Amino acid sequence: MDGVHDMGGSSKHFGPLKALDRSEKPFAEPWEGRAFALTLLANRAATASNLPAFRHALERVPEKEYLANYYGRWLGSAEILLVDSGLLAAGAVEARAKTLRGEKGEEPADPEPHKPTMESGGGGNLRTIDAPRAFAVGDRVTTSATGPTGHTRLPGYARTKVGTITALRPAQIFPDTTAHFVAENPQHVYSVTYDAHDLWGAGSEPFNLTLDLYESYLERVQ
Amino acid sequence: MTQAEMEPDIDLALRTEALESLLLERGLADTKTIETFIGIYETQVGPMNGAKVVARAWTDADYKAKLLQDGTAAIAELGFKGPQGEHMVVLENTPALHHVVVCTLCSCYPWPVLGLPPSWYKDSAYRSRVVKEPRAVLAEWGTALGDDVEVKVVDSSSEVRYFVLPERPAGTESMSLEELAALVTRDNMVGVTRVAGPAVTAP
Numbered sequence: 001m002d003g004v005h006d007m008g009g010s011s012k013h014f015g016p017l018k019a020l021d022r023s024e025k026p027f028a029e030p031w032e033g034r035a036f037a038l039t040l041l042a043n044r045a046a047t048a049s050n051l052p053a054f055r056h057a058l059e060r061v062p063e064k065e066y067l068a069n070y071y072g073r074w075l076g077s078a079e080i081l082l083v084d085s086g087l088l089a090a091g092a093v094e095a096r097a098k099t100l101r102g103e104k105g106e107e108p109a110d111p112e113p114h115k116p117t118m119e120s121g122g123g124g125n126l127r128t129i130d131a132p133r134a135f136a137v138g139d140r141v142t143t144s145a146t147g148p149t150g151h152t153r154l155p156g157y158a159r160t161k162v163g164t165i166t167a168l169r170p171a172q173i174f175p176d177t178t179a180h181f182v183a184e185n186p187q188h189v190y191s192v193t194y195d196a197h198d199l200w201g202a203g204s205e206p207f208n209l210t211l212d213l214y215e216s217y218l219e220r221v222q
Numbered sequence: 223m224t225q226a227e228m229e230p231d232i233d234l235a236l237r238t239e240a241l242e243s244l245l246l247e248r249g250l251a252d253t254k255t256i257e258t259f260i261g262i263y264e265t266q267v268g269p270m271n272g273a274k275v276v277a278r279a280w281t282d283a284d285y286k287a288k289l290l291q292d293g294t295a296a297i298a299e300l301g302f303k304g305p306q307g308e309h310m311v312v313l314e315n316t317p318a319l320h321h322v323v324v325c326t327l328c329s330c331y332p333w334p335v336l337g338l339p340p341s342w343y344k345d346s347a348y349r350s351r352v353v354k355e356p357r358a359v360l361a362e363w364g365t366a367l368g369d370d371v372e373v374k375v376v377d378s379s380s381e382v383r384y385f386v387l388p389e390r391p392a393g394t395e396s397m398s399l400e401e402l403a404a405l406v407t408r409d410n411m412v413g414v415t416r417v418a419g420p421a422v423t424a425p
Binding site: 007009011017020021024025027030033034036037040041045051055070071087093094096097098124125126153157169189191205207208210212214 | 237241243244248257259308324326329338340344347348374376379381382408409
């Protein structure tokens with residue numbers, strides 16, 4: 001899905017880097033640690049800890065909120081997951097916040113839970129599959145110009161670019177279908193390496209860039 | 223309902239408190255688990271783990287070879303495994319080759335060895351720029367790379383997690399494992415800086 005999250009190479013996000021602070025703590029404020037833990041638990045309750053579904057919820061947090069605060073983004077994703085699965089009503093968190101600060105008002109009733117389900121090949125995201133690999137190290141590959149409307153792990157900046165397979169990675173569940181509870185559809189994964197000039201044009205800094213791409217993203221280039 | 227649509231005076235701390243009370247009363251969370259999750263990442267899992275891996279690799283050639291060949295197993299040997307570390311690949315930086323790691327689509331990061339990602343790694347400027355102008359990004363943080371140094375950027379787009387084995391600085395030959403580990407920072411292990419050598423005292 002196109003959106004604010006797909007920011008690789010996007011000049012509208014260019015700006016000064018944050019300072020490297022060796023003493024930075026994992027959570028700047030106590031609420032951040034609680035938001036971290038609560039989001040993990042919300043995703044456990046709503047999706048049986050479907051990681052692509054969590055990422056897709058983060059991607060659906062509105063742009064302003066997405067950019068404002070990292071753990072605020074997590075809170076937004078937790079609410080999306082809980083509302084999507086019918087564990088909380090839309091607006092329930094805001095209503096509770098008002099109750100907590102002493103306002104009188106109605107809190108919405110819980111909906112009927114309708115947690116999405118999907119057959120799973122086990123815990124984690126790696127899988128062992130029998131299908132032979134379609135590609136080998138050294139193969140030249142490209143990707144489709146069309147971005148999917150749902151979740152994907154193919155960054156926009158790599159679409160239609162030509163790269164070379166440089167390593168074979170373990171088979172993994174396919175995020176594009178898992179995020180939507182269609183199927184895990186596990187498949188082979190490849191490290192694909194691009195010359196910066198093929199990504200960004202002749203004037204680019206010299207370097208190369210590697211992405212780990214799922215087999216069904218790839219097409220062979222002769 | 224999103225934060226942007228909420229009344230502006232409902233801040234993130236209050237919103238967190240509201241979510242917590244809703245999950246607690248529905249039995250979807252419990253205080254002990256919440257505090258356990260927080261405690262793990264505040265005290266047990268962080269860049270001090272990765273620094274131990276680096277120090278061991280600098281002082282034990284067999285371990286280093288194993289680390290580069292099967293990162294997941296070699297890191298697990300030191301007791302580090304868990305979420306966001308299912309399949310670890312270790313990238314060795316040398317005087318001629320410099321790796322730097324990012325996740326442009328979210329903020330994937332190798333939790334078992336580095337803990338939760340720092341602000342600069344999650345920030346839009348780093349995520350957008352480092353895949354397009356890595357040399358400029360590194361230079362902005364004081365890491366000057368000559369034209370003779372090859373730069374490789376890795377964008378973490380699958381469940382493989384990358385960890386950089388930085389170069390061992392000169393002047394550390396007599397240091398213990400603990401002293402070596404104390405030199406290594408998380409930014410060294412993401413590849414945005416090199417390890418600073420020990421402070422040199424004038425004779």
